[in-house]
Amino acid sequence: MEAFLRSSPKLAEVAGTLAPRTTADAATVTTVALVAAAFLLREYTWDRPDQYRHLWYERPQDDGGLGPAKQRATRNIARRLEELNKDAVVFWGSQSGTAESLGARLGRELQQRFHLDTLVADLSDFDPASIAEIPRHKVAVFVLSTYGDGDPSDNAAEFFDWFRRQAMDKANSHARPLGSLRYAAFGLGNSHYQHYNRIVDVVTEALQQLGAERLLDTGKADDALGTTEEDYVSWKEVLFSRLCQDLHLQEHPVTYEPVLSVIPDSSLEPIDLYIDEPVHSSDSRSSTNKNTPNTPIHYLPIRSARQLCSSSVSSPSEAQSGCLHMDIDLADHPQLRYKTGDHLAIWPTNPAQEVKRLLDMLDLSEQGKRDQPLLIKSLDPTVKVKVPTPTTIDALLRHHLEICAPVPRDTIRRLAEFAPTTRARDFLLDVGRRKDAYLAFTSVTHVTLGRLLEHALTMGADAAAHGEPAAAWTRLPLSFVLEALPRLQPRYYSISSSSIVSPRMPSLTVGISSTRLMTETQTPVEIPGLATGFLRDKATLLEQGPVSVFAHVRQSKFKLPALASTPLVMVAAGTGLAPFRAFIQERLRLHNIDNGGNSKPVGRMMLFFGCQSPERDYLYGDEMLEMQRQLGDKLSIVTAFSRAGDPAADDGDDKVSLPRGKTYVQHRIAEHADAVAEMLSDGASLYICGRASMAREVGKAVTSAVASSKRWDAQEPRAWLQGLKRSRKWQEDVWG
Numbered sequence: 001m002e003a004f005l006r007s008s009p010k011l012a013e014v015a016g017t018l019a020p021r022t023t024a025d026a027a028t029v030t031t032v033a034l035v036a037a038a039f040l041l042r043e044y045t046w047d048r049p050d051q052y053r054h055l056w057y058e059r060p061q062d063d064g065g066l067g068p069a070k071q072r073a074t075r076n077i078a079r080r081l082e083e084l085n086k087d088a089v090v091f092w093g094s095q096s097g098t099a100e101s102l103g104a105r106l107g108r109e110l111q112q113r114f115h116l117d118t119l120v121a122d123l124s125d126f127d128p129a130s131i132a133e134i135p136r137h138k139v140a141v142f143v144l145s146t147y148g149d150g151d152p153s154d155n156a157a158e159f160f161d162w163f164r165r166q167a168m169d170k171a172n173s174h175a176r177p178l179g180s181l182r183y184a185a186f187g188l189g190n191s192h193y194q195h196y197n198r199i200v201d202v203v204t205e206a207l208q209q210l211g212a213e214r215l216l217d218t219g220k221a222d223d224a225l226g227t228t229e230e231d232y233v234s235w236k237e238v239l240f241s242r243l244c245q246d247l248h249l250q251e252h253p254v255t256y257e258p259v260l261s262v263i264p265d266s267s268l269e270p271i272d273l274y275i276d277e278p279v280h281s282s283d284s285r286s287s288t289n290k291n292t293p294n295t296p297i298h299y300l301p302i303r304s305a306r307q308l309c310s311s312s313v314s315s316p317s318e319a320q321s322g323c324l325h326m327d328i329d330l331a332d333h334p335q336l337r338y339k340t341g342d343h344l345a346i347w348p349t350n351p352a353q354e355v356k357r358l359l360d361m362l363d364l365s366e367q368g369k370r371d372q373p374l375l376i377k378s379l380d381p382t383v384k385v386k387v388p389t390p391t392t393i394d395a396l397l398r399h400h401l402e403i404c405a406p407v408p409r410d411t412i413r414r415l416a417e418f419a420p421t422t423r424a425r426d427f428l429l430d431v432g433r434r435k436d437a438y439l440a441f442t443s444v445t446h447v448t449l450g451r452l453l454e455h456a457l458t459m460g461a462d463a464a465a466h467g468e469p470a471a472a473w474t475r476l477p478l479s480f481v482l483e484a485l486p487r488l489q490p491r492y493y494s495i496s497s498s499s500i501v502s503p504r505m506p507s508l509t510v511g512i513s514s515t516r517l518m519t520e521t522q523t524p525v526e527i528p529g530l531a532t533g534f535l536r537d538k539a540t541l542l543e544q545g546p547v548s549v550f551a552h553v554r555q556s557k558f559k560l561p562a563l564a565s566t567p568l569v570m571v572a573a574g575t576g577l578a579p580f581r582a583f584i585q586e587r588l589r590l591h592n593i594d595n596g597g598n599s600k601p602v603g604r605m606m607l608f609f610g611c612q613s614p615e616r617d618y619l620y621g622d623e624m625l626e627m628q629r630q631l632g633d634k635l636s637i638v639t640a641f642s643r644a645g646d647p648a649a650d651d652g653d654d655k656v657s658l659p660r661g662k663t664y665v666q667h668r669i670a671e672h673a674d675a676v677a678e679m680l681s682d683g684a685s686l687y688i689c690g691r692a693s694m695a696r697e698v699g700k701a702v703t704s705a706v707a708s709s710k711r712w713d714a715q716e717p718r719a720w721l722q723g724l725k726r727s728r729k730w731q732e733d734v735w736g
């Protein structure tokens, strides 16, 4: 250094000027050097980036914690299959998740049993026209549910419209645009609805017309018979045999291969985890959907709850043990609004004893195990993680997975691989393989996953011969449980208050229903419905202090006509009364507006309401009578009491012969056929709310009332009905 400075006098002069002369100078130079070194070594020796840093930033974004945000992939399905090197695609169109989970299961089985690389695809992620480009050596499967009034699910709406348009255009040409497509289709529906499985029917008819080749008869599930799962399994078995026979695919023995990886990660803090907060799924049914927009989910206080009736509607398989009225407070959420006729979605929590049972069976009950932070990742980039992550197993079982639903036969068979004893394995294989054994077992046992695992463990009597009997399913991978259980869905209730009368306090009318099971020992067991049991417990807790629920508003199309003077015919049974209470409240408010001595003219309303008896379950009976008193001849209420001794059934003017004591709303409509027909020809809007089977009978009664008043032939009522539905003068809000 010295030699170098001697060779350059100028540099030596600069170095001499800069050289520290005092202790303070030396300290300053050292500090500057240390700071510079620390800066340069940042991220190497200190302040290393957190490998989970992306997670902190992922949460507030639109992904909702459901895994990596959606990549911007091509909307051309043929190109996507090529890119991913897939041999088959299973498209699903689903509203409440059943078709979605069957589609996912089918995709997995095609992969495992036939080594057919399969993409499971949300229909809304692809451009419908690109289906025509799928080459002949690939297979397309459609799993489609029917919803609303014979409508497609939201995520299938665009696809469905495209098919209908194509089929109509095709009528004028001989082209076969789908000539290279080989497909199979399965529909999910409920025969209580007027348009049973309409979507799969329309789509497959269009596919045929457009030249696609069907591999096997279209399968259909009927939820009314409770056979959706069995219908699917039977159809799937035929599909698999066709794949072997016609496409010469080879079937391989199946062993479980995880699609998800579940990684314990103790570095995560509780604050970073999704615990009880539900999230909208990131698919097309989310809040971004334009067809049925959902508001964000909020934690809303239940302001009050009261029992409306405690009756019990008995059928061999169902019971209703009362009905609750609840007021939900929106005061703290000014941005959250609802409109008369909308739905409130309640996000229930699974019952604690069912969560505990499953945790016990998985040997995860200990605090350290149940609260262990878990990262859940998809091992297949085309499969979305359906639950929020990072989280804990306790949170997943409590808030995010449907653990109270019956376990499908297929899943029981696949569980056998992990059975803790040979007796348990044999039992699961028997029930899983034989439909009659499954039906016999499920008819006397409430087969949730926890109960099934428990039941199979008790079959481990042979374990004594091999040492200690098994206490838990320690070999069952957590990924299997997460893949097998569907995502917990919110439950929708029609709001029973008017947004004009009660804008910040929507009310709900909740029928507390349960399924009745006769056990092997002939003891009847009531299994409460998940959400109704949850809300009943919340109502009880409200007596001790404040209680809140996670909920969101879903916009509905079940709306009052724009003009208050339009007459209304409303038909309801049971809790189907909910939206009509709101409608009448709203009309009453308009009627009572003091407009310089003249109240606002509201149209005439006729409400047909069916329940068991006036004493038992005439919901809001006094309130209805009071509204009728105030509205005078603007509101007539016609009741139909289905139980013997119904005094209203004997009011002397029956025009049709009724079985005594079994009067339903459709009978009352038949009695009042002239009045109904007259109101409809005066431009009345007709609304039906309640069970689908009731809506179907009401539809027939109204159509025949109008047809006989107008002396129509067989074809005219159909066209008339379609016209009314198109112009939204006939609306239904019904459930299975």
Ligand SMILES: Cc1cc2nc3c(=O)[nH]c(=O)nc-3n(C[C@H](O)[C@H](O)[C@H](O)COP(=O)(O)O)c2cc1C
Residues within 6 Å of the ligand: 093, 094, 095, 096, 097, 098, 099, 100, 145, 146, 147, 148, 149, 150, 151, 153, 188, 189, 190, 191, 193, 194, 195, 196, 197, 198, 223, 228, 734, 735, 736
């Ligand atoms: C509000 C509502 C409306 C429905 N409308 C129909 C219908 O018009 N026709 C039909 O066949 N099934 C109908 N269903 C039955 C569904 O198709 C059936 O429950 C199916 O399993 C739902 O599948 P998903 O969960 O994939 O949407 C309806 C169900 C609900 C809850």
